[in-house]
Amino acid sequence: LTELRDYGFNTAGFYRWGEPTWRKELELADQLGIKVWIRGINGLAVDSPATEAAMKEQITQTKEMKALLFWEFQDEPLLNKVPVEQAAKGQELVKQLDPNHPLLTVEWPGSVNRFEDWKGLGDIYGTDLYPIPRERGYGRHPNHDITQMRDYIAAIKKARGDRPVALVLQAWNWEPLNYGKKGYPTPEESRFMAYQSVIHGAKALLYYGQLRCTRPNSASSLYSESTDPAVRDREFKQCLELNAWFWE
Numbered sequence: 691l692t693e694l695r696d697y698g699f700n701t702a703g704f705y706r707w708g709e710p711t712w713r714k715e716l717e718l719a720d721q722l723g724i725k726v727w728i729r730g731i732n733g734l735a736v737d738s739p740a741t742e743a744a745m746k747e748q749i750t751q752t753k754e755m756k757a758l759l760f761w762e763f764q765d766e767p768l769l770n771k772v773p774v775e776q777a778a779k780g781q782e783l784v785k786q787l788d789p790n791h792p793l794l795t796v797e798w799p800g801s802v803n804r805f806e807d808w809k810g811l812g813d814i815y816g817t818d819l820y821p822i823p824r825e826r827g828y829g830r831h832p833n834h835d836i837t838q839m840r841d842y843i844a845a846i847k848k849a850r851g852d853r854p855v856a857l858v859l860q861a862w863n864w865e866p867l868n869y870g871k872k873g874y875p876t877p878e879e880s881r882f883m884a885y886q887s888v889i890h891g892a893k894a895l896l897y898y899g900q901l902r903c904t905r906p907n908s909a910s911s912l913y914s915e916s917t918d919p920a921v922r923d924r925e926f927k928q929c930l931e932l933n934a935w936f937w938e
Contacts, residue, residue, distance in 0.1 A: 691718065691719060691722050691724055692722060693901055693902075694724065694901060695722050695723060695724055697901075697937075699724070699897075700723065700724060700725060701724065701725045701726065701727065701759060701896070702719065702724055702725075702726055703726070703727055703729075703762075703896075704716065704719070704726035704727065704728050704757075705728075705729055707728055707731075707748060707752065708748075713755075716752075716755045716756075716757045716758070717755075717757070719757040720755070720756040720757040724757065725757055725758070725759035726757045726758060726759060727758075727759055727760045727761065727762050727794055728748075728752060728758065728761060728762065729761075729762040729763075729764070729765070730745060730748065730749075730761050730762065730763065730780060730784070731744045731745045731748050732744075732745070732764075732780075733763050733764020733765070733767065733770075733772055733777075733780075734761065734762075734763045734764065734777060734780030734781065734783075734784065734793070735763075735764060735767075735772050735773065735776035735777050735779075735780055736776050736779035736780050736783065737773075737776050742779075742783065745780065745783055746783065746787065749761075749783070749784060749787045749788050750787060753787065753788035753790070753791065758791055759791070760791050760792045760793060760794050760813070760814065761784055761788075761791055761792070761793045761794065762793070762794045762795075762796070763777060763780070763793060763794065763795050763796075763811070763812060764777075765796060766796065766797055766798035766801070766818075767795065767797065767808065768797055768798060768801040768804050768807060768808070769797075769798035769800065769801060774807065774808065774811065777808070777811050778810075778811060781793060781811055781812070792813035792814055793811075793812045793813050793814070794812060794813070794814045794816070794856065795808060795811060795812030795814070795815050795816070796816045796817065796818055796856070796858055796896075797815070797816070797817050798817070798818070799817045799818065799819060799828075799829050799830060799831065799842055800829070800830045801830075802817075802829075802830055802831055802842065802845050803830075805845060805846060805848075805849035805850060806849040806850070808850075809849070809850065812853065813853065813854075814853060814854050814855075814856050814893075814894065815846055815850040815853040815854070815855060815856070816846070816855060816856035816857050816858060816892075816894070816896070817842050817846065817857065817858070818857075818858035818898055819838060819839060819842060819857060819858065819859060819860065819883070820859075820860040820862070820864070820898070821834060821835060821836050821838055821860070822836070822860055822872075822873065822874065822875045822879060823864075823869050823872055823873050824836075826864060829842075831845070836875075836879055836882055836883050836886075837886065839857060839859075839883050839886045839887045839890065839892075840886055840890045842857070843855055843857070843887065843890045843891055843892060844890070847891065854893040854894070855891055855892045855893055855894075856892065856893060856894035856895070856896060857887045857892045857894075857895060857896070858896045858897065858898050859880070859883050859884060859887070859895060859896070859897050859898070860874075860875050860880075860883070860897070860898065860899070861875075861880075861897040861898055861899025861936075861937075862874075862898055862899040862900070862910050862911060862933075863911055863932065863933070863936070864911055865911060866911055866912070866928070866929045866932045866933070867914070867925055867928060867929065870932065871932065871935065871936075874932075874936040898910075899933075899937075900912060900933070901937055903930060903933065906922075906926055910933075911929065912926070912929045912930060912933055913926060913929065914926050914929070
């Protein structure tokens with residue numbers, strides 16, 4: 691957390707609610723001046739009385755923590771087929787128990803033609819854009835380059851013009867063992883994407899990536915697909931070295 695703060699970040703995702711040390715961790719974040727967002731239980735989708743009871747417990751135990759900035763729905767809910775009516779029940783529950791913290795929706799950019807499906811859900815709406823390396827052709831929009839920030843913001847505004855826009859930018863490598871250093875955005879590319887996002891109306895910039903990793907993490911591509919333990923360990927170390935190079 692200290693490293694993240696010193697890099698200039700003021701907010702971090704917090705997915706350890708329910709762990710024995712969760713309260714101390716949130717208190718530490720507050721001491722360091724870092725706010726957090728917390729993904730609601732079951733992505734804030736109420737699908738059963740048991741889920742609703744668990745969500746109530748999470749919200750009531752957490753809402754007074756000073757570090758809490760906002761709640762988060764399930765990541766990329768359209769891609770993950772979260773029923774809209776279940777999410778609406780979750781939003782109603784949050785608004786009832788904790789009216790002081792907004793809700794974040796981050797949608798998969800491949801759902802760009804369906805952003806309106808979640809109209810009325812979430813107070814902040816965004817998508818995650820990772821166009822490096824360019825040859826990967828990332829996204830469903832015709833524009834696959836780093837200028838796509840502008841185009842996805844326009845799509846969000848068209849579908850959810852009543853909501854502030856937050857973009858999740860790239861701080862990771864899709865395939866570090868394949869792409870190497872060119873799989874990470876350069877400082878110039880990162881700066882361009884950030885500035886273009888702000889110029890076209892983004893109210894928040896979030897970054898997807900992992901500063902420190904102690905065990906293989908497929909979500910951030912810090913892992914090996916090898917079945918040979920020795921190769922897997924060596925390739926995981928290579929991924930960590932590349933990731934450390936990028937952050938430095």
